[in-house]
Amino acid sequence: MLPNKTNIYAEAEMTAVAVAELIVSMQKEKLSENEPLSLAVSGGSTPNILFSLLAGEYKKRIDWEKIKIFWVDERCVPPTDKESNFGTTNNLLLKNVPIPQSNIFRMQGEQKPEEEALRYSKILADELTKKSGLPEFDLILLGMGDDGHTASIFPNNLALLGDPQTVATVSHPVTGQERITLTGNVICNAKKVVMLVTGHTKSNVLEEILHEEGDFERYPAYYILVKCDAELYLDDEAAERL
Numbered sequence: 185m186l187p188n189k190t191n192i193y194a195e196a197e198m199t200a201v202a203v204a205e206l207i208v209s210m211q212k213e214k215l216s217e218n219e220p221l222s223l224a225v226s227g228g229s230t231p232n233i234l235f236s237l238l239a240g241e242y243k244k245r246i247d248w249e250k251i252k253i254f255w256v257d258e259r260c261v262p263p264t265d266k267e268s269n270f271g272t273t274n275n276l277l278l279k280n281v282p283i284p285q286s287n288i289f290r291m292q293g294e295q296k297p298e299e300e301a302l303r304y305s306k307i308l309a310d311e312l313t314k315k316s317g318l319p320e321f322d323l324i325l326l327g328m329g330d331d332g333h334t335a336s337i338f339p340n341n342l343a344l345l346g347d348p349q350t351v352a353t354v355s356h357p358v359t360g361q362e363r364i365t366l367t368g369n370v371i372c373n374a375k376k377v378v379m380l381v382t383g384h385t386k387s388n389v390l391e392e393i394l395h396e397e398g399d400f401e402r403y404p405a406y407y408i409l410v411k412c413d414a415e416l417y418l419d420d421e422a423a424e425r426l
């Protein structure tokens with residue numbers, strides 16, 4: 185059965201506030217150990233409200249010197265491309281807060297995918313502490329597609345959930361777009377995994393996943409929720425069928 189760590193808020197904005205509060209409290213914990221918070225963020229549109237919040241009313245509640253930002257996945261495009269996950273995070277958040285450039289670990293979508301996957305896996309090994317032999321993030325923020333994918337682990341590529349590499353290359357099953365993604369083992373090795381899902385387009389898949397019915401076994405998000413003991417942060421629209 186799925187973990188019942190499902191947090192539901194009336195509006196997407198309130199859901200983002202709850203995640204922002206979580207980031208603040210997790211950083212406070214790390215600051216007491218005089219350690220930076222390592223945070224991996226996803227792309228897509230869902231986190232945009234959160235990025236704007238962190239650059240706005242939460243700007244002064246975060247010590248930007250003590251946070252390291254990584255990516256869960258990236259499209260293989262230049263950082264200036266409108267498809268770039270880094271580009272979105274940079275425009276909404278990073279260029280609006282005093283985070284040192286040295287704390288930003290961009291997946292370089294403009295590089296050859298295989299080479300960048302290898303380079304990024306080395307960055308994770310260098311920058312993160314290890315747990316069970318794998319890099320350990322403090323917090324990973326995931327989204328979920330309306331096809332049940334998460335990160336860039338798509339339904340036709342469940343093998344990435346258990347891939348021995350920490351970073352892999354993959355093609356989007358519909359568009360063929362090349363992507364770089366963290367794999368299931370390193371995602372689940374994080375201290376905390378949060379899946380932020382809002383909007384009614386996600387409600388059908390969420391219903392199947394949380395009720396373990398229909399096509400739930402096809403969905404990478406199902407396995408990540410179970411395997412990582414991930415916490416769900418939803419709005420009413422995404423939760424309307426639960």
Ligand code: 6PG
Pocket residue numbers: 226227228229230231256257258259269326327328329330333334335336
């Ligand atoms: C990406 C994301 C991806 C995203 C989901 C949800 O690069 O697209 O990392 O996993 O989280 O596709 O996307 P939306 O937030 O746009 O619905």
